[in-house]
Amino acid sequence: MAADFESFPERKNTRSAKWDMVETLFGSKEVQPMWVADMDLTIADSIKQKLIERVEHGIFGYTLTDDTLHGHVKQWIYDQHQWEINKDWIVYSPGVIPTLHMAVLTQTKPGDKIVIQTPVYPPFYSIIESHDREIVKNPLVYENNRYTMDFDHLEDTFKQGVQAIILCNPHNPVGRVWTKEELEKLTALCLAYDVLILSDEIHADLIYSGNKHTPISSLSESVSQQTVTCLSPTKTFNLAGLQVSYAIIPNKRIRTEIQDAFKKYGITMVNTMGVTALEAAYTEGKDWLNGLLQLLETNRNLVVDAFADREEITAIRAEGTYLIWLDCTNMNLSHDDLKRFMQEEAKVGLNDGASFGEEGKGFMRINIASPTAYVQEGVNKILHALDQRKNK
Incomplete structure (x- = not known):
């Protein structure tokens, strides 16, 4: 069975750190979480089946x-x-x-x-x-x-x-x-x-x-x-x-x-x-991984291309991982104001660049290990918020 990388699994109320801490971390349940490094993708059927068999052993x-x-x-x-x-x-x-x-x-x-x-x-x-x-x-x-x-x-x-x-x-x-x-x-x-x-x-x-x-x-x-x-x-x-x-x-x-x-x-x-x-x-798991890599490459390119013509944010083209480092220094915001922009104006929950050290100030980290439509939604929110800010 081919892996399904486009259906979005419901993760709320599963004790998911990524999803069930959104309001605590970002101040609103309306924020779209794209932070901690796990995937919004179901695991390979072959792994799932082995886990089920182990559970049924009892x-x-x-x-x-x-x-x-x-x-x-x-x-x-x-x-x-x-x-x-x-x-x-x-x-x-x-x-x-x-x-x-x-x-x-x-x-x-x-x-x-x-x-x-x-x-x-x-x-x-x-x-x-x-x-x-x-x-x-x-x-x-x-x-x-x-x-x-x-x-x-x-x-x-x-x-x-x-x-x-x-x-x-x-x-x-x-x-x-x-x-x-x-x-x-x-x-x-x-x-x-x-x-x-x-x-x-x-x-x-x-x-x-x-x-x-x-x-x-x-x-x-x-x-x-x-x-x-x-x-x-x-x-x-x-x-x-x-x-x-x-x-x-x-x-x-x-x-x-x-x-x-x-x-x-x-x-x-x-x-x-x-x-x-x-x-x-x-x-x-190798076939599932090959499919995952195709998805991640699509998502990586989507994010990089989306910001290619923007002056405010540059998405650094990752060579590995499913984490994209966003250079937001051209927005000329303090780091606290940058975090507020992402959370309150764009309504996306990203990893705070400063948590990676002083050198991360002015940057944010976005997780792209999700169905492409979800990544596109998050990127669109950031682009829309940038446009809104520019038109003020």
């Missing part, structure tokens, strides 16, 4: 992650990214963020410096601060509606005694898929200054045509021994609520220390339904 005891599951992960990584991993390198957890917490906790010390490349996913800040480590920013360079890394500045930060970098690839929110050449420059510096790489690659399967995701750990044996790679099927297959992820950690010492930390805090298993969904996604 027993939800302690559930193992066994060699068969490891094999499915290994095969998926190879098929998607041509990276040959060892099953022993896999460490399961409830999510990428818990894994990053454990990596920071075990591989760095209080007071250590950790680099993030801003603007960036907000939890990166709290991961560092909650463990009494020091945030060191390596701001991305924004020119001609595209972001790049500032390698000279990055090396300057490394010279200060940085212990780790949290890499976001593909990058949330700016949508870059870092090229192999960019990653090679990054890893050369990390190896030279002995900087641990904590790589969040949760969006690795959501790549637009003309781009290629390179797992940073796949670049060389030396890099792999200095890298923790965090992955999950949850963004790819809209399974965030099932809380299942894994890290690939070739370095045995690092892997053991992170595993021991999970055990210390009582996190020794992932949930039954998450295991079921992961296996189904990686064995039967």
